[in-house]
Amino acid sequence: MKATELLRQATGMNLSRTVVDEAVQQRMELTGCRDRKAYLRDIAPEELTALVELVVVPESWLFRDPQAFAAAVQHVQLRAADAARMGRPVRILSLPCAGGEEPYSMAMALADAKVAPSAYAIDACDLSPACIARAQRGVYGRNAFRNSDLSFRERYFTPLGSERYQINDEIQRQVRFRQANLLTLDATRWQGCYDVIFCRNLLIYFDKPTVRAAIGRIATMLADNGILLSGYAELPTFVHNGFTPCRTARLSPCARTTAARPRRRPASPPGSRNGVKPRPATAPPFPRAARPTGAARTWRA
Numbered sequence: 502m503k504a505t506e507l508l509r510q511a512t513g514m515n516l517s518r519t520v521v522d523e524a525v526q527q528r529m530e531l532t533g534c535r536d537r538k539a540y541l542r543d544i545a546p547e548e549l550t551a552l553v554e555l556v557v558v559p560e561s562w563l564f565r566d567p568q569a570f571a572a573a574v575q576h577v578q579l580r581a582a583d584a585a586r587m588g589r590p591v592r593i594l595s596l597p598c599a600g601g602e603e604p605y606s607m608a609m610a611l612a613d614a615k616v617a618p619s620a621y622a623i624d625a626c627d628l629s630p631a632c633i634a635r636a637q638r639g640v641y642g643r644n645a646f647r648n649s650d651l652s653f654r655e656r657y658f659t660p661l662g663s664e665r666y667q668i669n670d671e672i673q674r675q676v677r678f679r680q681a682n683l684l685t686l687d688a689t690r691w692q693g694c695y696d697v698i699f700c701r702n703l704l705i706y707f708d709k710p711t712v713r714a715a716i717g718r719i720a721t722m723l724a725d726n727g728i729l730l731s732g733y734a735e736l737p738t739f740v741h742n743g744f745t746p747c748r749t750a751r752l753s754p755c756a757r758t759t760a761a762r763p764r765r766r767p768a769s770p771p772g773s774r775n776g777v778k779p780r781p782a783t784a785p786p787f788p789r790a791a792r793p794t795g796a797a798r799t800w801r802a
Contacts, residue, residue, distance in 0.1 A: 504541055511553055512628060513684045513715070514706040524555035550630060558706070559632045561599040562647045563606050566701075569730045570610040572747070573697050576728050577611060580696045581620045591621040593697040594722065596683055598625035601636025601676065602645055603699055605668055608675040609657050618675055624695075626681040633680045639668035684711065688718035696724050702732040704739075716742040 504521045508514065525537065528551060534540045544552070564570065577591045584591045595604040604625040611621060627633055643664045646654060658666035683703075700719055704712050720743060723729060728747055731739055740746060 502541060504537075507541060507544070507549070508553065508556060511549060512557065512682070513711045514556065515708045515711070516556055516706075520556055524552055527555060528552050554629055554631050557629050557632070559599045559627075559629060559635075561602040562645050563602045563641065564610075564648050564653065565602065565606070567648065569699070569701070570606055572728070573607060573699070573730060574610050574614045574616070576697055577616060577621055578614065580726070581616065584696070585620070590619065591696045592694055593621060593623045593699075594626070594695045595623065595699045596626040596681075597629075597700075597703055598627045598632070598636060598678070600632050600641075600645075601625060601639065601678070602641070603701070604636075604676045604678075605639070605672055607699070608672045609653050611675075612657070612672065613653070618671075621675075623676045625676055625678050626683070626686075627678075628680070628682050630680050633678050636676075636678050639673050641666055641668070683715055683718055686718060688721040691722045693722070693724045695722050696727045697730070698723050698727065699730045700735075701730060702735070704735045705732065712738060713742060716744075720744075 504525050505516060505518060508516055508521055508524075525540070528548065529535070529537065529540050532540070532548070573593070577593070580591045593604075593607060595607065598604050604623045608623055612618075625636065627636070640661065641658075646666075654666060657669050657672050659669065661667050698719060700715075704715060707715060716739060719729065729739065729744060736746065
């Protein structure tokens with residue numbers, strides 16, 4: 502199998518031959534392999550993960566596009582009472598989460614808005630194990646702080662020296678991390694689970710069939726009255742695939758699933774109301790993994 506096809510299957514990304522060749526050459530040099538065909542033929546899962554790490558784009562920063570977080574906070578506040586009556590928190594998903602900048606920004610925005618920690622839950626996924634490990638550490642350097650207003654750094658970070666900052670435990674505890682690939686995720690397991698989904702600057706790396714597959718999974722996981730926060734360039738693509746722009750979020754690319762879109766539901770269990778069983782508050786979207794005190798939570802497949 503060619504390297505470009507191997508990486509496309511692993512990531513869904515439409516990569517240039519130059520990027521792929523450079524990544525393969527770098528890994529061959531590090532592993533001491535001189536035969537490209539043998540390297541690709543015998544590549545182990547661990548080596549494929551290392552190769553993928555060289556082509557993913559984890560670039561992000563804290564409070565990137567602040568209007569997106571303002572729109573999400575507004576929606577969380579609107580949904581909180583209804584979710585509480587259903588016995589569950591408002592659920593938020595960030596994918597890809599890169600090094601945790603986006604989900605941590607959401608947690609800080611909700612903390613600034615005085616939303617109770619018990620009123621919401623944030624899940625964060627990324628294809629890259631290295632990104633998930635960095636997010637769990639919660640340590641950020643100068644490049645993560647690019648906005649003109651950095652007052653949040655004083656409220657939610659502890660200086661470590663050398664322009665490095667550790668995010669506070671109260672924010673770390675609000676985010677649950679998991680290494681996952683959107684294109685292989687069984688979205689039906691979390692059908693209609695999320696009230697807010699961040700999916701920004703991901704579709705731009707996909708070809709059209711992969712875009713449709715990704716949007717289909719996102720639409721499945723988004724609640725009927727949920728909102729999606731996308732990248733500016735991606736909003737038209739979501740609209741062309743069954744989403745409607747939000748009228749309330751004028752400054753940020755925000756969309757909802759089209760009301761007429763059919764949604765499959767499982768058979769109604771005994772005792773359910775209106776054909777839909779309320780989701781229990783104690784059931785997390787992903788299985789819980791053990792974590793050391795003070796570390797960010799991690800979800801495993």
